[in-house]
Amino acid sequence: MSMDWNHLRFFLVLARAKTLTNAARLIGVEHSTVARRIQALEQSLGTQLFKREATGYELTIEGAALVPRVEQMERAFLQIEKSHNPVQGHVRIGAPEGFGTAFLAALLAEFSKQYPQISIDLIPVPKMIKLSHREADIVISIERPKTGPYIITRLTDYCLKIYGSQDYLAAHPPIQQLGDLTAHRFVNYIDDLIYSPELYCLERIPLQLNAHFRSSSILAQQIAVSAGAGLAILPKFLAQNKAELKQVLADEVSFMHTFWMLTLVDLQHEPRIKLVWDFLRQQAEAQQTLLLDHE
Secondary structure, three states, X not given: XXXXXXXXXXXXXXXXXXXXXXXXXXXXXXXXXXXXXXXXXXXXXXXXXXXXXXXXXXXXXHHHHHHHHHHHHHHHHHHHHHHHOOOOXXXXXXXXXXXXXXXXXXXXXXXXXXXOOEEEEEEEEOOOOOHHHOOOOEEEEOOOOOOOOEEEEEEEEEEEEEEEEHHHHHHOOOOOOHHHHHHOOEEEOOHHHOOOHHHOOHHHOOOOOOEEEEOOOHHHHXXXXXXXXXXXXXXXXXXXXXXXXXXXXXXXXXXXXXXXXXXXXHHOOOXXXXXXXXXXXXXXXXXXXXXXOOO
């Protein structure tokens, strides 16, 4: 008995996407086409592969048993396709503003040179990009989602330090110990516009410190600090290469945060997604000196 590979492809997408609507969007067809393909496959096999539940289409025992066999066929097909056709397509990446601009942009420009068949959208914004709303294919986040149909990996840890401009430090009282910070002006986030508790760093220093310049943008904070507005807690990757900036209390005040990288379960096997995913992991590993508190 022969089976139509296209029927099997539709079966695998629906098994991962759970709903006809999501499967249809991923394949680029109407949801009625997905339903017809699945019905034709079930008729050819003489067995039911899905049960319709409140949460969507759930695999039957027979359907679950078929998945690994079809995935094996998919891997073989993709390998053949890869040998004849370079990976191509479109990938949208959402990232925190500072990391996306100061770290990812240059790396993704290099990626585009290596893989000109893949177009990249980079969205570096001071807010959370939501995978669940399909705002991006890959999201880099400072918070790890607690639930959701996601594939998640720890991309990298990164450190934050207190920085001030050379001119500001020369014009203000010297800073030799933690208590000296109380005599200085600070740059910080706007309280009611902060999008994640992870961004509260200044508030964790056990002193009464007040921000005289505030912005929801970490890039604006860095520019303000470089211009002499005061001190700020900035990621090392953002401040390290700014000659006008100097670390303050480098051995005493340091914060460590984590960037998480995630994509939807139904996208993890897409060659274009996997290629970008692997590239970002490799680059983060190669740039640990810039990201962490060591030289």
